[in-house]
Structure formats: C-alpha cells, structure tokens
Amino acid sequence: MAACAAAAVSSSIAALTCERSASGSTSSVQASAFVGTKVSVCRDASALLRAVNAGSSRQALVAPVRAQSVAAPAETKTSSSSKKTDTKQTVIITGASSGLGLATAKVLADSGKWHVIMACRDFLKAERAAKSVGMPKDGYTVMHCDLSSLNSVRQFVENFRRSGRALDVLVCNAAVYLPTAKEPRYTADGFELSVGTNHLGHFLLANLLLEDIQHKQNDNERRVIIVGSITGNTNTVAGNVPPKANLGDLRGLAGGLDGVRSSVMIDGGDFDGAKAYKDSKVCNMLTMQEMHRRYHEKTGIVFASLYPGCIATTGLFREHYQLFRTLFPPFQKYITKGYVSEEESGKRLAQVVSDPSLNKSGVYWSWNNQSNSFENELSQEASDAEKARKLWDVSEKLLGLA
Numbered sequence: 375m376a377a378c379a380a381a382a383v384s385s386s387i388a389a390l391t392c393e394r395s396a397s398g399s400t401s402s403v404q405a406s407a408f409v410g411t412k413v414s415v416c417r418d419a420s421a422l423l424r425a426v427n428a429g430s431s432r433q434a435l436v437a438p439v440r441a442q443s444v445a446a447p448a449e450t451k452t453s454s455s456s457k458k459t460d461t462k463q464t465v466i467i468t469g470a471s472s473g474l475g476l477a478t479a480k481v482l483a484d485s486g487k488w489h490v491i492m493a494c495r496d497f498l499k500a501e502r503a504a505k506s507v508g509m510p511k512d513g514y515t516v517m518h519c520d521l522s523s524l525n526s527v528r529q530f531v532e533n534f535r536r537s538g539r540a541l542d543v544l545v546c547n548a549a550v551y552l553p554t555a556k557e558p559r560y561t562a563d564g565f566e567l568s569v570g571t572n573h574l575g576h577f578l579l580a581n582l583l584l585e586d587i588q589h590k591q592n593d594n595e596r597r598v599i600i601v602g603s604i605t606g607n608t609n610t611v612a613g614n615v616p617p618k619a620n621l622g623d624l625r626g627l628a629g630g631l632d633g634v635r636s637s638v639m640i641d642g643g644d645f646d647g648a649k650a651y652k653d654s655k656v657c658n659m660l661t662m663q664e665m666h667r668r669y670h671e672k673t674g675i676v677f678a679s680l681y682p683g684c685i686a687t688t689g690l691f692r693e694h695y696q697l698f699r700t701l702f703p704p705f706q707k708y709i710t711k712g713y714v715s716e717e718e719s720g721k722r723l724a725q726v727v728s729d730p731s732l733n734k735s736g737v738y739w740s741w742n743n744q745s746n747s748f749e750n751e752l753s754q755e756a757s758d759a760e761k762a763r764k765l766w767d768v769s770e771k772l773l774g775l776a
C-alpha cells in the first residue's frame with residue numbers, strides 16, 4: 375500500500391509518513407520527534423571502581439564521561455523472599471517501565487507462569503508502572519539496568535546472578551529515539567546515544583547473559599528476543615523515507631562513534647538522530663541473526679526479532695510536540711488504520727516469548743490485520759550475513775569482549 379503524508383495533521387509537524395507493510399498488516403512512522411534520556415549523576419563509587427579495575431579499555435580511551443548510571447537499589451524486595459520456591463519461568467525485559475515492554479511484562483506476569491525481571495534505568499518509575507497496571511506482586515522484580523552505561527549493564531548481570539533465578543528468556547526491548555536532535559548525545563562510555571543504548575548496551579547484555587541461558591538446568595524452552603522495527607528495513611515504504619538506514623562499511627562504529635576520533639554515525643556520515651535510531655534497529659536485527667547462526671544449533675536457544683506494529687501512544691514519541699502526540703494516535707487509527715494499542719503489542723511480544731508455536735529460530739515476526747503472526751522478510755542490509763558477522767566483530771572489540 376502506498377505511503378501517506380500527514381500534512382493534514384499539522385503543517386508544523388515535519389515529515390510524518392506512514393505506510394502499510396508489504397503484508398498489509400500494519401503501519402510505521404517516520405516522524406520529526408524528540409525523544410531523550412535522562413543524564414543521571416553517579417553516586418555509586420564502588421561500581422565505578424569495579425569498572426576501572428575491570429580494565430575497560432574503552433573507559434580509559436574515552437576522555438570525558440558524559441553520562442553515568444544512577445545509583446539505585448539492586449532490586450525490589452517484591453519477590454526476593456518467594457524466589458526459592460518459585461516454579462515460574464523467568465524472563466528479563468529491558469525497558470519494561472513503559473510502552474511495549476510494560477504491556478508485555480503485564481501479559482506474562484498476569485499469566486501466572488512467568489516471573490518478569492523488569493530491567494529498567496528508572497527504578498521508581500518501573501515500580502510505579504508495574505503497580506499502576508496491576509501486575510501481581512509476586513510476578514515481577516524491578517532491577518536497575520541503564521543500557522547507556524556498560525558498567526550498569528555488567529552490574530545488572532551480577533545482580534541478576536545473585537538473585538539465584540534461572541534465566542529462560544531475555545527480551546532486548548528498550549530504545550531511545552532522537553529524530554530531531556541537532557547535536558549527538560552520548561552514553562557514559564562515550565558512544566552516540568541511540569546506537570550506544572539500543573545496540574551496544576543490548577549486545578553486551580545479551581552476550582553476558584547467553585552464558586546464564588545456556589547453563590540453565592530445567593527443560594523449558596530458552597529464547598533471546600531483540601525488538602526490531604520496520605523503519606530499519608528498506609524493503610518497506612517506511613524504511614525508504616529519508617534518512618534511510620545504512621550501516622555502510624561500519625567505519626564510524628569501528629572508530630567508536632565518539633565524535634572525536636570518528637564520526638558518531640555507523641557509516642561515518644554526519645549526525646542524524648532519526649538515522650541513528652534506524653541504524654540501531656538494523657544492528658538489532660543483524661545481531662539476532664548472527665546469534666542464531668553462532669548459537670542456535672549448538673545450544674538450542676531460539677533467537678527471534680519482531681516488528682510489533684505502530685504503537686502510536688508509547689513513550690518513544692514522548693518528547694515530540696504536544697500537537698503531534700495528540701494527533702498522531704487518531705491519525706494512525708482512522709487514516710492509516712495501522713494503529714496497534716500498547717495492549718495488543720504486549721500480547722504480540724508475549725507470544726514471541728512464550729507461544730510454543732513461535733519457536734522457530736532466526737525469524738523476524740510480524741502480524742497481519744487479523745493479528746495473526748507471520749515470518750516477515752528483512753531488507754537486504756538487515757539480512758546481510760557478511761555485515762552481521764562484521765558488526766559482531768566490531769561490536770565485540772568495542773566492548774572489550776573479543
């Protein structure tokens with residue numbers, strides 16, 4: 375179906391386009407939005423010390439630390455007393471404090487079969503969010519994890535291990551989207567924020583937790599899910615709205631995305647927040663496939679990605695103009711008809727976590743208008759095996775994993 379422009383919505387809202395996917399199932403958005411993250415003050419001196427002692431070459435190389443992780447309790451007390459007798463399966467969901475992550479956490483916790491570890495950067499917000507949607511108390515634990523700090527990611531993994539839970543499923547869901555940012559922002563380790571958070575933070579987390587998933591004692595199915603997006607796929611109309619995703623030869627990423635020794639963009643170009651988000655989503659989809667190639671046969675772990683649909687109401691658009699945020703959901707609902715509620719998107723992701731029929735590894739899932747899942751096709755770049763291998767190597771090197 376053809377793309378449609380949203381000039382009718384507001385002439386002051388730039389470049390809003392939406393489209394139906396090839397399957398006719400859903401729509402996607404390219405919008406002039408401004409979505410940011412908090413820059414928090416680090417009060418956890420021991421954590422910083424640990425990172426230094428760990429000999430993070432990255433930290434030694436990147437001079438100014440531009441953001442740091444917030445000190446927070448390691449986990450809520452909600453369920454720590456009951457975990458020893460808990461027979462539920464365990465899923466970690468990053469960014470479960472709002473939108474898709476929260477909706478998915480609720481579906482899984484409500485089922486009574488899952489204990490959700492809500493891996494969130496804003497501890498209190500996550501706790502309040504869980505309460506506000508009525509998640510059962512024994513169905514979740516909030517644990518601090520700021521994906522824009524490698525130290526915080528490592529500390530989260532340590533804290534999770536101390537919890538004594540066996541990990542069944544990891545969902546890499548959190549993301550930031552900065553389409554109208556004029557200047558780049560950076561992670562604590564000096565990487566451009568969108569790719570640093572959405573790709574590198576998750577890459578480290580998934581690599582560290584693979585060990586835990588592999589060595590799990592029970593026979594439950596184990597899965598690693600990395601949320602993708604149609605906007606990173608140039609085989610769709612939405613993916614063709616400029617600026618298009620393009621990782622090029624990864625020269626910016628290889629240089630560290632720091633804006634000093636290298637470009638802040640993966641392909642080495644000038645900063646563009648919307649492109650950085652799309653690039654990060656291509657990285658997410660490539661990472662899933664590379665993990666599938668490297669580990670599925672050896673470990674039996676199922677690796678998957680998905681496009682949950684256009685969830686027009688989520689915090690992804692939180693810093694956009696108020697007018698945009700008011701008009702965007704009805705525009706999606708009544709004009710493009712591509713609107714997906716947070717509740718529906720949560721059911722979709724929960725399916726990828728737990729539905730026995732969605733157990734094929736290496737798949738990028740999408741849903742049609744009847745909300746039936748199907749295996750979708752990725753763009754040429756998002757399915758380029760050679761690029762996936764190179765992305766893996768460069769990312770490993772940057773994060774000190776290689």
Ligand SMILES: NC(=O)c1ccc[n+]([C@@H]2O[C@H](COP(=O)([O-])OP(=O)(O)OC[C@H]3O[C@@H](n4cnc5c(N)ncnc54)[C@H](OP(=O)(O)O)[C@@H]3O)[C@@H](O)[C@H]2O)c1
Binds near residue numbers: 689
């Ligand atoms: N909305 C859509 O139409 C759409 C379409 C396709 C794909 N997606 C994907 O769906 C996923 C969820 O997005 P959403 O729409 O649900 O947006 P959202 O409501 O803004 O959720 C994003 C989550 O990521 C968290 N987050 C951001 N930076 C973080 C960091 N440094 N460390 C830890 N957590 C961090 C946020 O935490 P705070 O609550 O603390 O801010 C929030 O919980 C993303 O991967 C996005 O790319 C969304």
